[in-house]
Amino acid sequence: MIQRPRRLTPPPLEQMIVVMNTRRGLSKLSLFGNGFPCSYCGFPAESDDHTPPRCLLQKPYPKNLATIPACHKCNERFSEDEEVVEAVLAHVSFEEDLMRERRGGKVARAIDRNPKLKASTEGQTDENGRFRVTKKTLGKVSRVAEKTVQGLYFRRYERMLAPQDVTVLAIEHQHQVSVDQMIKQFCGPESWPDVTRDGKALERAALAHLGDIKVDWEDYQPGVFRFAFFKGRRSRLVCLLDLHQTLVVAVECPRPPSR
Numbered sequence: 001m002i003q004r005p006r007r008l009t010p011p012p013l014e015q016m017i018v019v020m021n022t023r024r025g026l027s028k029l030s031l032f033g034n035g036f037p038c039s040y041c042g043f044p045a046e047s048d049d050h051t052p053p054r055c056l057l058q059k060p061y062p063k064n065l066a067t068i069p070a071c072h073k074c075n076e077r078f079s080e081d082e083e084v085v086e087a088v089l090a091h092v093s094f095e096e097d098l099m100r101e102r103r104g105g106k107v108a109r110a111i112d113r114n115p116k117l118k119a120s121t122e123g124q125t126d127e128n129g130r131f132r133v134t135k136k137t138l139g140k141v142s143r144v145a146e147k148t149v150q151g152l153y154f155r156r157y158e159r160m161l162a163p164q165d166v167t168v169l170a171i172e173h174q175h176q177v178s179v180d181q182m183i184k185q186f187c188g189p190e191s192w193p194d195v196t197r198d199g200k201a202l203e204r205a206a207l208a209h210l211g212d213i214k215v216d217w218e219d220y221q222p223g224v225f226r227f228a229f230f231k232g233r234r235s236r237l238v239c240l241l242d243l244h245q246t247l248v249v250a251v252e253c254p255r256p257p258s259r
C-alpha cells in the first residue's frame with residue numbers, strides 16, 4: 001500500500017528552508033514533513049509553478065525553465081492574473097514580437113476565447129486605440145511581479161519570502177522611465193562610491209550625469225526577461241524586472257541573511 005504524505009500545519013514561512021533541485025525543479029530537502037510546501041503560501045504543494053512565469057517569456061522557452069512547488073489554490077489564483085499580464089504587455093509594447101501577438105497571435109486568440117479578458121481589454125482601449133491600464137489591472141501586474149520575485153529569490157537564495165515581505169515599488173513603461181533611471185531611483189547609499197561624508201546629494205547628482213550604476217543582470221531570456229537584485233534603501237533588497245524591454249518593475253524584499 002502506498003502511503004500518502006502526511007499533511008501538516010505549516011510552520012511560519014521564515015522557518016522553512018528548502019533546498020531546490022533545479023534539474024527537476026522539485027525540492028529535495030524539506031524541513032516541512034514529507035510533503036513540499038507551496039513556495040507562495042507555505043501550505044502543502046500538490047503541483048509545480050513555473051518561475052519566472054511563462055506569461056513573461058516567449059516561445060521557445062529557455063531549456064532551464066525552473067518550477068517551484070505550489071499548491072493548487074495559488075496556481076489557480078495566478079493563472080488568471082498571468083493571462084491579463086500577457087495581454088497588457090502585448091497591448092502596451094512597441095516590440096515587434098509582442099505587437100504580432102496582439103494582432104493575431106497567442107494573445108489575440110486568448111482574448112477571443114475568454115469573454116472576461118475581451119471585455120477588460122476593450123474597456124481599457126480608448127477611442128484612439130490607446131491602451132489605458134486600470135488600477136485593477138495594475139494590481140494584477142503587481143501580484144504577478146511579486147510572485148515572480150518570490151520565485152527568483154527562492155531560486156537564488158534558497159529561502160522563501162512571505163507574501164507580505166514582497167512589495168512592488170514602481171511599475172513603469174520604459175518609454176517613460178528607463179531601466180537605468182529606476183536603478184538610480186531605488187539603489188541604496190551603499191551602492192554609491194563613498195567619496196565625501198556629507199556631500200552625498202551633490203555626489204549623487206553629479207554621478208547621475210556621469211554614468212550608470214552597474215547591477216548584476218541575469219539575462220534569463222535575452223530581450224524578453226532579465227532581472228537583477230541589488231541593495232536598496234533601509235537595508236532592503238530590490239529586484240528589478242525588465243519585461244520585454246517594455247515594462248520595468250521594482251520590487252522590494254528583505255535582504256537574505258548572510259551565510
Ligand SMILES: [Zn+2]
Nearest residue numbers: 038041071074
Ligand atoms: Zn499556495
